[in-house]
Amino acid sequence: TMSGEEEPRSYYVGVDVGTGSVRAALVDQRGVLLAFADQPIKKWEPQFNHHEQSSEDIWAACCVVTKNLRETCWDKAGHFFDLPDFLSWKATGVTARSLCSLVCKWTYSAEKGWDDSFWKMIGLEDFVADNYNKIGNQVLPPGTSLGSGLTPEAAKELGLRPGVPVAASLIDAHAGGLGVIGADVRGHGLICEGQPVTSRLAVICGTSSCHMGISKDPIFVPGVWGPYFSAMVPGFWLNEGGQSVTGKLIDHLVQGHPAFPELQAKATARCQSIYAYLNSHLDLIKKAEPVGFLTVDLHVWPDFHGNRSPLADLTLKGMVTGLKLSQDLDDLAILYLATVQAIAFGTRFIIEAMEAAGHSISTLFLCGGLSKNPLFVQMHADITGMSVVLSKEVESVLVGAAILGACASGDFTSVQEAMARMSKVGKVVFPRLEDKKYYDKKYQVFLKLVEHQKEYSAIMSGD
Template sequence: MCQLQDIPKSLCPLVCKWTYSADGGWDESFWKKINLEDFVADNYCKIGTQVLSPGDPLGKGLTPEAAKELGLPAGIAVAASLIDAHAGGLGVIGADVKGYNLPCENQPITSRLAVICGTSSCHMGISPDPIFVPGIWGPYFSAMVPGLWLNEGGQSVTGKLIEHVVQGHAAYPELQAKASARFQSIYTYLNSHLDSIKKSLPVGFLTVDLHVWPDFHGNRSPLADLTLKGMVTGLRLSHNLDDLALLYLATVQAIALGTRHILETMEEAGHSISTLFLCGGLSKNPLFVQMHADITGLPVVLSQEVESVLVGAAILGACASGDFTSVREAMARMGKVGKVVFPKPEEKRFYDKKYKVFLKLVEHQKEYAAIMNEDI
């Protein structure tokens, strides 16, 4: 007897990770093609066919055993879940933006791109019809917002990359000591240090001759090339705190340039995006946020609640409990704008040039690889 047959599963991970179709179920030919036809046997009893949409209530709620372990009332509503990044997107992308002078205010929700940025970054774009975007995952129907198709771009280990660059620098011990003396995080100190050395220039202009390609761990989107490596051009024969601050700035800019690359690829395929909605750990860094606004040329909305994954989970719970009749209604009521960061138009030309260099870096890397792969 198959015990998995009656266990309900969330539509989100099945659609995004298991090739399940929200309107057609499992694809029998797929499982047979990859030699897992035993999954098809007995009406898919090994993987189950009971699928719930995120926010649907599960059974009779929290069991007495689970309630005791969690210190919650038995029977409290339990909702079908979302993948963590998708919950973050749900928690931030539907916020009511009236009165913030944003281009998306009088546009459909599909004009918004959610960027969930932490250890890695995920770029969630939605559309009423399926859009196939080269190098971008999806389209997935109802995988995040019910009734809409989802495309998911991503950058691997973005937060880890910044940490790697900073902590691997010779001046890191000095940075730690100075930040500790001020009772600041190392990133708050680095941001203030950049302000102290910029003189009359905008901070971003300090990297006019320092450029980074950020794919130290391969490219997830939009090139989908795991063989790519990181690149830095413009290093000097010094390793003081100024050098560390500049390399940190160039790395943050490179991540934002990668977001622009993903954004432009999505728009070329048919998305129309006018506003970014950022959440996650990296969105707590003002420099990271400002660089995303300046480099993409789009305003950035930050959620009132930084941990938007928790807001997304709460939205699902509120639907399961019956407090809201739909996920869309709960998104609009529970997602709150905390801050809006606008791009600085006077800096557009500089970042347009940085972006050209950014694309040249990967072009050159591929040329180097081709040369080295030539027959000797």
Template sequence: MHSQKQAPVKYYVGIDVGSASVRAALVDEFGTVVAHADQPIQIWEPQPDHYEQSSADIWAACCSVTKKVVCGVDASRIRGIGFDATCSLVVVDKQFQPLAVNCEGQNYRNVIMWMDHRAVSQVERINATQHRVLSYVGGVMSVEMQPPKLLWIKENLQESCWEKAGYFFDLPDFLSWKATGVTARSLCTVVCKWTYTSDGGWDDSFWKMIGLEDLVKDKYEKIGNHVLSPGESVGKGLTPEAAKDLGLPEGIAVAASLIDAHAGGLGVIGADVKGHNLPCENQPITSRVAMICGTSSCHMGVSETPIFVPGVWGPYFSAMVPGLWLNEGGQSATGKLIDHVVRGHVAFPELQSKAAASAHSIYTYLNSHLDLIKKSLPVGFLTVDLHVWPDFHGNRSPLTDLTLKGMVVGLTLSRGLDELALIYLATIQAIALGTRHILETMQAAGHHINTLFLCGGLSKNPLFVQMHADITGKPVVLSKEVESVLVGAAILGACASGDFASIQVCS
């Protein structure tokens, strides 16, 4: 009996640029993460609600983590690379050199982050137009989208930035350009954050109405006039320079990118749940919502026909899963809010000390502390007299009010660790109640949702997961592969390589 020789395993690289770090993974053709690395990136906050980054710093981190995950691997077996990133705005001049997005003139700070809220006046004026494109963003454009940021640049940095700018990229598209030298944009980014439509393209009347007619005159060269579907191969693959930077072979396939939340949704929403007795078993993926929870949270639901949900972004055609319409709810501050509340408490130094002594993270320690003080009660009942309103950074969905502020009700004079643990719990409960509000709004508009799929950093916190199950009343599913966002990025690379016929086959 002759043994059959197995073909060498194929690999794909997924790179995920989050708010505060860059991560990379080497993923095999079976969807298993073989190697993983991460590196922090810088954030500048020169004034309240202004958040900036450096595209050079981000690219350097991409190169560093990629070299780590491919070290020791036969380069000929690495078939493709996919990028995802936050929907931040990157500005470069006509020679693709960084341009300052700040009054200080610091050119290396050329990225306005997704969570930047400087363009409040601009987005209010855009929403006052009631232009038809706004129907595809829940009726109200968010300050976190790109048109208000572009208008802010034109009105505040006319000479130093606007007139010198050659290209405005969404960060995921900047990365695919950096890798290939091709300025094509992803359908995901331009549809979800720039008002492009998959059937009609750019709407000249919108840009002229809001005072950005300059972008129309050059046939949208500055913001993209060549749009590719996510996972489609870009150009001729990695350029020699990018290949050297990343430690990868020249010419390997580079995929049109995804926004980070959409990569997470792609990586988790199609999970095989057979045998787990879940309500979504034997149901289409339209019965599922993927919740990507990290610094912020995004709630991704798909449908076969367009569903217009007040206060929820979309419907976007083929923005995440090809052939399906996407609605995207969200909370602007979740992980960031939990950190803010916990680290700002007077008992935080005590928490740090005790967590370090027990060799646990601060959140693992807090979860254990809640178990100690709850006695015979379910942990959720500990906060019967303590409540948090979680919109410390405004409300993205479904109230669409960026002026809302946060609130804590039920405080006492206690300054100890018990009080900190309770505020931590109440904050998580408030976030989960916000998720329930989003899901109920989507269901009222026509979505049929019976299961919640979680991924991202907060999905690794058992208390966060349990509160979402308890408060939404829906089963919560966690993927066996915890790095769903990186797997989603790698799926793009696998699709671009031609090894798989489509994103659906890959996932």
């Protein structure tokens, strides 16, 4: 460039395929989101509880969002792809698979590769043929550049240049973890500042929640998935806990309450979201004590859709104890609060299981839709007793996806370097330690609830 001109800057496109929509963002080298686009994805329910989506429809949505950013022949059974690998194949024509998808979802081992005996045991030995050609025999760490980048055809559909580097992908929650866990925390008074990155737990909270912790050596945690080598941060083992429905559970209980129409009307009149309105309503009805104390006799067990971690019991049901005859807006607000607390107690339950197995966690890094809710964040801090770090960019999954693109383009020497440069701390929420005793008591009740539920089902299934 001529003197006086600014150097040409590099930009990265992060693409996140969620349950209901495809989102994309243009991210610069400092990890700042410059543009954002989203597009809903079609869902079919051929019969109750059977959900289907179309990979072609998802690719089309990826093309729409990527094109929107610019302006601001699937072989029948040739290959079986997880969605992220399908999308990178559509973009580059390369059938290589991401280590993340194969290790976390497909029984592949980063050290040993595929296990022939497993496929024979489940009657899918056809997959072993041709050196596992149908399900992937070239496996790359996330962030590795695929082939020679975008094919001319994909480039045209996406509205980008042919040859733009494309990275081996990550699963959405894992991209969120990558987008937050490496943030530079200096100067925020955080205990994890002098600690290794293994002291951090990334919690990606959306329709459901994922709890991502990494360790130098493999740790086996009962009821928590993993350990997976290099599946999120290269060179580290990943353990992944989760809660099946979190965002969806809050919506379910709030929308099913008789006072919901009144809530909607009042929130609309104030131009607020229903959750912002509920949060301010809780501040209004609390007495001398903090908001959290309003649930002293209302307790929720949140597994309305079974338990993913740490009990791994899909037969579990939800529980609410402490219901009254009144059904006004106050009752709705307090039920909402108890539900948010229950989800935070679930996180504490997962953390305790991880620590009992050998993890050492001091700080939570939250991202995803629910991390925009200050009550949800504060309850996670108070109930776990840990500080919560929020990213400057809430859309951390997109920053994580863009970090992969930055690595594939060669602008950074490693995923770790890109993480440290592109994830920024936005806000830190500290726990109210003076409320610890109250939450410890509620946690005892929380654990009693599931103990009792198991007793009930033992009685009912007994002779």
